[in-house]
Amino acid sequence: MNSIFYLLVLLIFILMLTSCMTNEKSEKLLQERLEYDSAVLTDSTRSVISGIDGSEIDAFLLEEKIRSLMDSAKVTGLAIAILNDNQIVFRKAFGYANQRKKTSLQINHSFYGASFSKAVFGYIVTILADEGVIDLDKPLQQYLEFPLYALKPEHKWRGFQDLENDKRYEKITARMCLTHTAGFQNWRWIPRPNDPENREKLKIYFDPGTQYFYSGEGIMLLQYVIEHITGKGIEELAKEKVFDPLQMRNTSYVWQKKFESKYCQGHTENQNVIKKNRRDEAQAAGSMETNLIDYSVFVKHIMQLYKQGSGITKMMLNPSFRIRTKAQFGPLSLEQSDENDDIQLSYGLGWGLLQSPHGPGAFKEGHDDGFQHYSIIFPDKGTGVVILSNSDNAESIFKETLEIAIADIYTPWQWENYIPYQMKRE
CATH class of the missing domain: 3.40.710.10 (DD-peptidase/beta-lactamase superfamily)
Known part of the structure; x- marks a missing residue:
């Protein structure tokens, strides 16, 4: 009988402690929210x-x-x-x-x-490189167990099957994607100035790493390779590495x-x-x-x-x-x-x-x-x-x-x- 009594007392104590901790956490979150809302309504202005x-x-x-x-x-x-x-x-x-x-x-x-979006992504990839998750100068193909052109995004984004017959894809690295030197056009649906007839096909226009040409396609390729390596989506990685730590x-x-x-x-x-x-x-x-x-x-x-x-x-x-x-x-x-x-x-x-x-x-x-x-x-x-x-x-x-x-x-x-x-x- 005494043991049951002590057990009940212990259980009540644990519940009270949990409640206090929950209240403290709630109060802390509320305070953070109030501080943030206050910042929202206040312009920072030095004279x-x-x-x-x-x-x-x-x-x-x-x-x-x-x-x-x-x-x-x-x-x-x-x-x-x-x-x-x-x-x-x-x-x-x-x-x-x-x-x-x-x-x-x-x-x-x-x-x-x-x-x-690209600047934040560049920061995320640099963190991963610093952690040893990815080598910026290692060809992306070497991180895949299948040809890079067979990489299939889980979302609505079009794949990279257009690259199948151009082996230069094997040279593309994370650094090339982030520096816009992977060789792609900006977007496959926007004609490149010297190729106005091509509106849908993804192409490599120059040897990767040799020229600059701004390319969202290169960033997207790197995103999907990063997601494959880490097993995490870009939104999850962004929350983990940037948005949550900086309270964005x-x-x-x-x-x-x-x-x-x-x-x-x-x-x-x-x-x-x-x-x-x-x-x-x-x-x-x-x-x-x-x-x-x-x-x-x-x-x-x-x-x-x-x-x-x-x-x-x-x-x-x-x-x-x-x-x-x-x-x-x-x-x-x-x-x-x-x-x-x-x-x-x-x-x-x-x-x-x-x-x-x-x-x-x-x-x-x-x-x-x-x-x-x-x-x-x-x-x-x-x-x-x-x-x-x-x-x-x-x-x-x-x-x-x-x-x-x-x-x-x-x-x-x-x-x-x-x-x-x-x-x-x-």
């Missing part, structure tokens, strides 16, 4: 912002200049974060999330991240129900609203949904790792391939040029790279119908910018915005086709 050259601009004046640029170029909405000393010191949203409804854009509005609660490679309450629409050049695409397939090359808060936290993390001397950032931001093309896209992307030799334009693991008098710069673009984004960091200076826009006109003010905000005159704006709106109208 004076420093440029990479030591110049300064008053935050109020910067806001006025951005508004003026947006008005002149008919940019529907734009959210911008600026980092000084590796900290987010300015974070502001301008314009509309939905022009038709006149919904004001806020810094916690969700954007389609487009190719910002509103970032995902697939559309989440929680995004429904706070997202912005894309807009055409005429500021017409574009229907929202809720992507249900995780694509490392471009399916990520994010907001200014989360993505600026990611960029801040990369900058802080660099400051700490992390081997991961040394690997990721090390120039792997020198770029000497006249443009990144279009017919001029097939023309050789030395126009960007002064900035040593190169590519690292998922990031574009350059050199300036103020140290190296690392940048990444994002572009799709209705959405245009840009980010660049100068890690030696602890300075960076993240720009998210839901307008097809945004790229026409990137050059001036970067110059005004952080004195960045090194971004290869012509190569990226960021033609200022004034020049377009001439």
Whole structure:
């Protein structure tokens, strides 16, 4: 009888202890949520912002200049974060999330991240390389028990069977995919400038590792090999390596129900609203949904790792391939040029790279119908910018915005086709 009594007392004690622990955990999660929501509603603004050259601009004046640029170029909405000393010191949203409804854009509005997805993927792959999971320079074929062309994605993505008769696929490595030197076109449904008749077939246009040609196809190939090696999907890997550790609660490679309450629409050049695409397939090359808060936290993390001397950032931001093309896209992307030799334009693991008098710069673009984004960091200076826009006109003010905000005159704006709106109208 005594033993039953003691057992009951012990059971009650365990239940009380579990309840306390649960309450503590719940209170901690609630506190974290409140802190996050507070950050969402608060713009980070330092009164004076420093440029990479030591110049300064008053935050109020910067806001006025951005508004003026947006008005002149008919940019529907734009959210911008600026980092000084590796900290987010300015974070502001301008314009509309939905022009038709006149919904004001806020810094916690969700954007389609487009190719910002590739920068996050580059970081994930670099972590895996640092952990010894993958060798960046080992042919991807050597990680498979079957021919690479037989790799079958589990999702809706088309396979790689078009490569069966071109043995050059056996040379393709992870580094080539991340530096856009695998030999593919950007997307198989977009004709390459020198092959306008081919609209559906995936091809290797040059020996892998010998030329630069921006390719989402190469990123997708690497994604599926990584998933095969690890046994995990890209969304699971992203949550494990990036989103959860950095508390990027509103970032995902697939559309989440929680995004429904706070997202912005894309807009055409005429500021017409574009229907929202809720992507249900995780694509490392471009399916990520994010907001200014989360993505600026990611960029801040990369900058802080660099400051700490992390081997991961040394690997990721090390120039792997020198770029000497006249443009990144279009017919001029097939023309050789030395126009960007002064900035040593190169590519690292998922990031574009350059050199300036103020140290190296690392940048990444994002572009799709209705959405245009840009980010660049100068890690030696602890300075960076993240720009998210839901307008097809945004790229026409990137050059001036970067110059005004952080004195960045090194971004290869012509190569990226960021033609200022004034020049377009001439």
